[in-house]
Amino acid sequence: MSAGSQPDSQGAQSVLQVRDLEVHYGPLTALQATSFDVAAGEIVVLLGANGAGKSSLLKAIMGLEPIAAGTASFDGRDLGRLPSHRRARLGIGYVPEGRGVFPTMSVEENIFVGLRKDGAREKVLSTVFELFPVLSERRRQVAGSMSGGEQQMLALARALAGEPRLLLIDELSLGLAPKIVARLFEKVAQLRDSGISILLVEQFAHAALRVADRSGVFVRGEMTAFGAAAELAALTPAQLTEMYFGTRGSNVANGSEAAANSTTEVQQQ
Numbered sequence: 151m152s153a154g155s156q157p158d159s160q161g162a163q164s165v166l167q168v169r170d171l172e173v174h175y176g177p178l179t180a181l182q183a184t185s186f187d188v189a190a191g192e193i194v195v196l197l198g199a200n201g202a203g204k205s206s207l208l209k210a211i212m213g214l215e216p217i218a219a220g221t222a223s224f225d226g227r228d229l230g231r232l233p234s235h236r237r238a239r240l241g242i243g244y245v246p247e248g249r250g251v252f253p254t255m256s257v258e259e260n261i262f263v264g265l266r267k268d269g270a271r272e273k274v275l276s277t278v279f280e281l282f283p284v285l286s287e288r289r290r291q292v293a294g295s296m297s298g299g300e301q302q303m304l305a306l307a308r309a310l311a312g313e314p315r316l317l318l319i320d321e322l323s324l325g326l327a328p329k330i331v332a333r334l335f336e337k338v339a340q341l342r343d344s345g346i347s348i349l350l351v352e353q354f355a356h357a358a359l360r361v362a363d364r365s366g367v368f369v370r371g372e373m374t375a376f377g378a379a380a381e382l383a384a385l386t387p388a389q390l391t392e393m394y395f396g397t398r399g400s401n402v403a404n405g406s407e408a409a410a411n412s413t414t415e416v417q418q419q
């Protein structure tokens with residue numbers, strides 16, 4: 151399979167290709183050989199219980215944890231051992247778990263931390279303020295005094311300041327009320343519609359499946375399902391929970407030939 155030129159099943163070009171990727175912490179394999187693609191302009195949501203390896207996957211793609219085996223390629227370019235700031239400059243944005251906003255800095259200052267080009271300040275502000283009007287109203291407020299949902303918007307805004315073409319989002323819904331979460335997922339769908347490809351990992355956010363194009367499930371570091379999001383969304387919450395814990399199999403079809411290497415069907419753990 152040639153890097154970068156492999157169209158996925160929808161005929162779109164892959165922005166991100168992950169092949170047999172592994173992350174280790176000493177003797178612990180946090181992520182077993184994992185393969186999937188994110189196509190241009192799609193939202194991929196990967197679900198899994200606490201400790202399933204979701205954050206490790208995003209960190210390896212972002213260059214914050216070393217890749218122990220396999221590859222991650224962006225626009226056909228193997229990311230290898232590139233440091234994370236170089237990956238950001240290539241166009242990969244990252245919203246870490248727990249948001250990581252700077253609490254004593256203002257909203258505006260937090261956004262500027264994410265800037266890739268200093269000259270882009272005004273353009274970036276107008277883009278993120280259009281998407282999140284509340285941040286415009288609070289541009290001089292210190293970030294730590296805002297609600298959890300507003301801080302999550304700010305974390306998204308800071309990542310958008312780097313003008314990414316691929317956005318990695320770690321648990322957007324963490325600690326937020328369902329209504330706020332639904333609104334944030336709508337924003338993510340808007341970002342997708344504006345042409346940004348999105349890889350989102352989530353623990354128990356079934357709502358994420360409503361905006362996702364394709365989705366997968368991780369169980370103890372292994373991808374056990376990957377396919378059209380509608381197929382996972384059609385499961386009941388109880389069935390989905392069983393899948394999170396690897397106690398249930400299903401035949402969620404594979405959405406891409408690429409991922410077929412490792413996960414043709416949901417495998418029983």
Ligand SMILES: Nc1ncnc2c1ncn2[C@@H]1O[C@H](COP(=O)(O)OP(=O)(O)O)[C@@H](O)[C@H]1O
Pocket residue numbers: 175178180198199200201202203204205206207
């Ligand atoms: N820095 C680390 N050092 C050692 N083990 C880690 C580290 N980070 C994560 N792990 C372990 O790797 C596994 C996967 O963790 P993680 O990727 O954070 O999962 P998730 O994001 O799905 O909750 C867990 O067993 C976790 O304890």
Ligand SMILES: [Mg+2]
Pocket residue numbers: 204205206247320
């Ligand atoms: Mg995590």
